[in-house]
Amino acid sequence: MRxxxxxxxxxxxxxxVGDVPEPVPSDDQILIRIxxxxxxxxxxxxxxxxxxxxxxxGLRRPRNPIPGSDVAGVVAAVGSSVTxxxxxxxxxxxxxxxxxxxxxxxxxxxxxxxxxPPGMSFTEAAAIPQAGCIALRATRAVRPGDRVLVNGxxxxxxxxxxxxxxxxxxxxxxxDRADKADFLRRIGADETIDFEKEDWxxxxxxxxxxxxxxGRRSPFRxxxxxxxxxxxxxxxxxxxxxxxxxxxxPMIRLAARKxxxxxxxPQSRTDLESVGALVADGVVSPVIDRVFxxxxxRTALAHLAAExxxxxxxxxxxxxx
Ligand SMILES: NC(=O)c1ccc[n+]([C@@H]2O[C@H](COP(=O)([O-])OP(=O)(O)OC[C@H]3O[C@@H](n4cnc5c(N)ncnc54)[C@H](OP(=O)(O)O)[C@@H]3O)[C@@H](O)[C@H]2O)c1
Numbered sequence: 431m432r433x434x435x436x437x438x439x440x441x442x443x444x445x446x447v448g449d450v451p452e453p454v455p456s457d458d459q460i461l462i463r464i465x466x467x468x469x470x471x472x473x474x475x476x477x478x479x480x481x482x483x484x485x486x487x488g489l490r491r492p493r494n495p496i497p498g499s500d501v502a503g504v505v506a507a508v509g510s511s512v513t514x515x516x517x518x519x520x521x522x523x524x525x526x527x528x529x530x531x532x533x534x535x536x537x538x539x540x541x542x543x544x545x546x547p548p549g550m551s552f553t554e555a556a557a558i559p560q561a562g563c564i565a566l567r568a569t570r571a572v573r574p575g576d577r578v579l580v581n582g583x584x585x586x587x588x589x590x591x592x593x594x595x596x597x598x599x600x601x602x603x604x605x606d607r608a609d610k611a612d613f614l615r616r617i618g619a620d621e622t623i624d625f626e627k628e629d630w631x632x633x634x635x636x637x638x639x640x641x642x643x644x645g646r647r648s649p650f651r652x653x654x655x656x657x658x659x660x661x662x663x664x665x666x667x668x669x670x671x672x673x674x675x676x677x678x679x680p681m682i683r684l685a686a687r688k689x690x691x692x693x694x695x696p697q698s699r700t701d702l703e704s705v706g707a708l709v710a711d712g713v714v715s716p717v718i719d720r721v722f723x724x725x726x727x728r729t730a731l732a733h734l735a736a737e738x739x740x741x742x743x744x745x746x747x748x749x750x751x
Contacts, residue, residue, distance in 0.1 A: 433496050433533035434727045439479025442732040445497070447725050453537035457509040460540045462521060464503040465552035467531040469734045469743040470560045470586045471643065471666060473497055476528060477731060481669040487529055497731075498531025498745070499524050502546055502555035512540060520546040522555035522706070524563070524697050532727050534747055544702045547710035554709070557716035557742040560695075562705035564665055565590035565714075567695045568641045571661070574599030579630055579637045579655070582644030583619065584610035586734075587665065589741045590705075591641050592618050593714040603637070605630050613740045617717055631655050639663070641693070645671045649678040649690045656688045663693035717741030723748055 431452045436445045455461040475484040476497055487493055502522035505515050515521065523543035530536045546555045564587040572578060578595045580588050583604035595602050596618040604619035611622040623630050630640075631651045638660045640652060645667025652662045664675050672692060679691045695701075708714050719741045722730035727745050734743050 431534040432724060434498065434724070435495050436477060436492055436497050437495055438491050439485070440477070442477065442728050442735060445477070445728050445731060447727055450496070450533070452535050455507055455509045455537040457511045458539055459509045459537045460505050460512055460515050460521075460543075461507040461535055461537050462501065462503040462543075463506040463535055463749075464501050464531065464533060464747045465749070466502050466556035466747065467498045467745045468500045468556040468559075468561075468586075469498070469730060469745065470500065471582075471734075472499065472528055472560065473731065474734050475666075477735075481667070481672075483669055483672070487527060492529065494527060494529040496530045496533050496536075498533070499528040500556055500559040500561075501525060501531040501536060502552040503536075503747075506535065515540050515543075520552075522546045522552075522559065523699070523702055524559040526697065532724065532745060534724070542697050542699055542702070544699055544706055547706055550706075550710055553718065553721060553744050553746060554716060555706070557718055557744055558706060558709055559702055561587040561590045561716060561742065562709070563698060563701040564643075564693070564695050565594045566701050566705045568663055568665065568693055569594040569598055569600075569639075572598040572600050572639060576600045576638040577603070577636060577657070578639045578641065579603040579605065580619075581605045581625075581630065581640065581642045582666075583614055584740050585643065586739070586742050587643050588641075589617050589717040590714060591643075594708075595639075597708075597713055600639075603630070607737070609738075610740055617741075641665060642667065645675070647671065649675045649682060653682050653686055653688045653690050658687060661689040661691075663691065665693050665695070719743055721746055
């Protein structure tokens with residue numbers, strides 16, 4: 431089968447599309463014929479091997495050389511102990527281990543996957559899993575009238591965070607590059623901040639919730655932007671900031687009565703089904719930036735890394751029989 435192959439950590443130049451053996455599902459796995467896969471910031475991190483947490487899948491080189499975590503496709507075969515899916519079922523979801531999706535086929539345990547809502551395209555379904563589950567968890571406590579700031583708002587996860595926060599009645603400030611401001615307003619942001627011109631963490635007591643997809647600031651700075659009782663949730667960013675947030679969170683809670691912590695987004699079928707239903711009902715929809723064929727995955731990864739994607743980058747797998 432055709433697949434993207436990444437033998438070492440590096441840049442998009444270090445990946446190639448080539449032929450690898452088609453995977454054979456074990457007893458408890460299903461084989462999915464992939465129709466579309468979407469990219470996330472985590473794919474860029476897993477390609478680079480940076481931040482350090484991206485090396486969980488292999489310290490020196492990726493154990494599974496095929497990148498890509500979010501897929502939608504058709505069940506091609508099932509292992510002997512799998513009862514919930516049958517060949518022909520249409521599924522989507524995030525792959526365990528965040529790898530294996532940029533290929534014609536993947537063999538995976540079915541527990542994280544959900545049935546694709548009828549009427550939803552494979553391209554749209556592939557764009558949902560990681561970004562949607564981040565958005566669902568990040569906005570769980572949002573109340574009408576809350577002021578929410580989303581840092582790193584214009585990328586894969588941010589656009590659905592904005593959409594869900596708006597749906598829940600929040601007033602949203604979106605932080606990203608200046609040239610994404612029009613896009614961010616179009617998808618619902620009430621206010622935008624160009625991170626090259628203004629540091630949002632210099633604002634005082636303005637937000638009930640800060641969702642940080644690009645954590646680079648000390649926890650002792652970010653909490654000042656929160657209103658009393660507010661919460662800062664770091665989704666991704668530098669490893670040292672992650673540790674600082676984990677260590678300082680309890681102190682800040684005691685001293686300032688504000689919650690500063692990491693947002694843990696487990697790979698969850700229940701969350702996926704919840705956000706999939708919101709998309710199927712037209713409540714929110716993932717923003718698809720560009721679609722590339724599998725053979726041009728290196729360009730797709732370069733586009734993700736090139737500082738200009740808005741929403742989701744999707745790779746489609748042409749179906750040839
Ligand atoms: N906590 C969890 O359980 C969990 C689960 C899954 C994923 N994650 C993490 O979540 C993060 C998700 O990111 P994503 O998929 O949304 O990434 P993304 O698609 O790369 O989006 C990041 C956005 O931030 C923008 N940006 C760049 N520099 C910035 C700055 N200095 N200030 C503000 N924004 C800036 C980027 O713009 P340009 O593209 O123009 O540079 C881009 O629009 C990743 O770090 C991933 O590892 C966490």
